[in-house]
Amino acid sequence: MxxxxxxxxxxxxxxxxxxxxxxxxxxxxxxxxxxxxxxxxxxxxxxxxxxxxxxxxxxxxxxxxxxxxxxxxxxxxxxxxxxxxxxxxxxxxxxxxxxxxxxxxxxxxxxxxxxxxxxxxxxxxxxxxxxxxxxxxxxxxxxxxxxxxxxxPNPSFSLEERSLITQKNEIERKLVQIELLLRNDRQIVNFLKETANYKCQFPNCTAEILMGDGSKYIEVAHINAVKDGGKSVHGNLLVLCPNHHKEFDYGNLKINTHTSSKLSGQLNGKNFEIELIMHHM
Ligand SMILES: [Zn+2]
CATH class of the missing domain: 3.10.590 (ph1033 like fold)
Incomplete structure (x- = not known):
């Protein structure tokens, strides 16, 4: 026992x-x-x-x-x-x-x-x-x-191997979290896209991608990244075209103000101020 x-x-x-x-x-x-x-x-x-x-x-x-x-x-x-x-x-x-x-x-x-x-x-x-x-x-x-x-794991694994297994488990756990989040955020994502009229929220962006069926393509980005614990909730999501989305993720981003209704800062040296879409019940 x-x-x-x-x-x-x-x-x-x-x-x-x-x-x-x-x-x-x-x-x-x-x-x-x-x-x-x-x-x-x-x-x-x-x-x-x-x-x-x-x-x-x-x-x-x-x-x-x-x-x-x-x-x-x-x-x-x-x-x-x-x-x-x-x-x-x-x-x-x-x-x-x-x-x-x-x-x-x-x-x-x-x-x-x-x-x-x-x-x-x-x-x-x-x-x-x-x-x-x-x-x-x-x-x-x-x-x-x-x-x-x-x-x-096999008890004969070396310390290094065990540490790798631990890291792998950690990554798998994060993937499960991300997947759960992605599955659960369809409703809010669709709400934001529709409210933004499928237009990029970045100031003065006119990008438009028309799809074969006549509908428009647009993306929704997390302000605080999912990997850093950012959630799919109002105030943390932006409707962006694919270019601005990638620039947001990989560019030099400085955020000055982030409230539930406003986001301002610089992206690769360009000032921006965006009114975040609120959820009216
Ligand atoms: Zn854009």
């Missing part, structure tokens, strides 16, 4: 969630993870002795975030502690297969949580929690996700 461990991630102190895609400003309630198990770096731990003891066992990752004066604790992920890379004396990156819960689960009001908190001495990491009453509660939550059972 596997033993259970707990590791704590203080998001308020570290200023990010365990998943780097989310900065601390992200509302936890809006987080929606893919629960496919992946092999990656999950946490770091300081004491090698504790890591060796925990190796091969399961670990619950709990995230704390201060909201007003209260710290809210969330059950974030479950992974198997499989390997570690020593960065320095007090920093070891912990690798293994596991997955995030689809949504972080708020623990503060769960039965036995207060006792658990004091037993874990306010969460000083990598603690064996197998025999604590609250762990049964954590285990019951874990029925929602696939239990990480096996080594994903």
């Amino acid at each position: 596997a033993e259970y461990y707990m590791q704590y991630h203080n998001a308020s102190k570290l200023k990010h969630y365990p998943d780097d895609a989310f900065n601390i400003k992200t509302e936890v309630e809006t987080i929606n993870f893919d629960t496919t198990p992946t092999y990656k770096k999950w946490v770091y731990a300081s004491k090698k002795k504790n890591i060796l003891e925990a190796k091969g066992n399961l670990c619950f990752l709990i995230v704390g975030k201060k909201v007003n004066a209260q710290t809210k604790f969330y059950l974030w992920s479950l992974f198997r502690i499989e390997d570690f890379h020593e960065k320095n004396e007090t920093h070891n990156d912990i690798f293994g297969i596991g997955c995030n819960f689809q949504k972080p689960i708020l623990l503060n009001n769960s039965e036995h949580f207060k006792k658990f908190q004091s037993d874990c001495a306010n969460f000083v990491g990598f603690k064996n929690i197998t025999r604590l009453a609250f762990t049964q509660k954590l285990i019951s939550y874990s029925s929602q996700i696939p239990i990480p059972e096996t080594y994903s």
